[in-house]
Amino acid sequence: MFKVTEDIIYVGVNDHEVDLFEGQYDVPNGMSYNSCVVLDEKVAVFDTVDAHFKDEWLANLEEAFSGRTPDYLIVQHMEPDHAANIANFAEKYPEAKIVGNAKTFPMMKQFFGTDFADRQIVVKEGETLSTGKHNLTFVMAPMVHWPEVMMTYDTTDKIFFSADAFGKFGALDVEEEWDCEARRYYIGIVGKYGPMVQKLFAKVGSLEIKAICPLHGPVLTENLGHYLNLYTIWSSYQVETEGTVIAYTSVYGNTKKAVELLAEKLTEEGCPKVVVTDLARDDMAEAVEDAFRYGKLILATTTYNGDIFPFMKEFINHLTERSYQNRKIGFVENGSWAPMAAKIMKAAFEKSKNITFADTTVTVRSAVNEESEAQIAALAKEMK
Known part of the structure; x- marks a missing residue:
């Protein structure tokens, strides 16, 4: 008292x-x-x-x-x-x-x-x-x-x-x-x-x-x-802090390696703040909080059962049901034979207001190679 x-x-x-x-x-x-x-x-x-x-x-x-x-x-x-x-x-x-x-x-x-x-x-x-x-x-x-x-x-x-x-x-x-x-x-x-x-x-x-x-x-x-x-x-869904959040899921570590490389490239490009969150292990509410705090968001996940990995689907649902808007989003997808995660993630935001999508989509086929490394570098330039 x-x-x-x-x-x-x-x-x-x-x-x-x-x-x-x-x-x-x-x-x-x-x-x-x-x-x-x-x-x-x-x-x-x-x-x-x-x-x-x-x-x-x-x-x-x-x-x-x-x-x-x-x-x-x-x-x-x-x-x-x-x-x-x-x-x-x-x-x-x-x-x-x-x-x-x-x-x-x-x-x-x-x-x-x-x-x-x-x-x-x-x-x-x-x-x-x-x-x-x-x-x-x-x-x-x-x-x-x-x-x-x-x-x-x-x-x-x-x-x-x-x-x-x-x-x-x-x-x-x-x-x-x-x-x-x-x-x-x-x-x-x-x-x-x-x-x-x-x-x-x-x-x-x-x-x-x-x-x-x-x-x-x-x-x-x-x-x-x-x-x-x-x-x-x-x-009013404004940007509170300039920076980029990378939210990811990874099954065998290859998507995680792509994310780690992307985080390095963003830092090298002068991104004011890079926040990386593992959606399977980190607090989901804090990941959602960060997505609303910062102005740019990169989603990285695998194609899974013809869809996206469950933790990523849950994360996106948390964003869209809270009227996520006024942000720029980039995508990193991984798929060994039919990568479609980026397409599915992008569609999930079709009803969201004032969302801008990055021109570059990173596609990893099983593991990072020279082609996907080049895409990662290009995405980092866009999302810095």
Whole structure:
């Protein structure tokens, strides 16, 4: 627990038991599930936490309340890592009202079998709830990244409660750089919904914000322009860092040798950054993150069962379902008798926006030879 401002207390929890967030994202430094209390003439609680931390969270609330009882539970997001303890809260504090929007309560009934109809306060875009000196204004943020999401701006302390936006992987008791784990979090979880994030910015861009309180990760209080700028880049699918990513799969090592040679040639050509990732062994979410971070991408894989290697197919699916765009892509294919991987990979991006393909395609027939070496050199010149 700690004070965000004189009247706002953080009562969230750290989770070091989780190994995969949402069943797929590796979180070696755990997760935080954030919740806050506004202590005013009336007491408001922002969101609950994951089901595994019911007792710790309720104890945090009791300590923060200092003998008072809450008047409101504000539910900004119904995802279970934040909403799992709504029913437990409602049972312990039967006089408290449950604040949500028109899309919140049907989901609540799906999860808990009740929507607390006699205790609801249904709010709309721009409406304000006063707790005394604090005025909490609600901002609807559908599909950032669920349809019922709303955010809240405290006009008194200039605090923006941003739901899952501006969140990151990692518990709060572990120090680590924000950008990398926030980027991996954003691209993986929110990345498909860039246009919705841009709509949100159009609503809140003129607000004076002194701190951002997301539902995961640290409360952001300094250098807010840095975080806002990154979210602008990510949500508009711009290039964040100049460089080239090579993502590859290799069965017997020959495609890997082609990739290693290509990485050398790119460096020799002056490419500002070369990132090489083995899709079978490296973290897939980090590979996806890098593909969105850098401006150029080279995909290298074998023809496999008349298609492409499964890890490459999975990787491309991750990109296209997250609206991968505004990038240049090159291809390296390997095939001993009927190489077709480049054609298949290129077709996978046919619905993607503003994708430019390299003129050179590298075709390796079993192993690198003089002909494919020349193609590698030519591709490096294009993708440097």
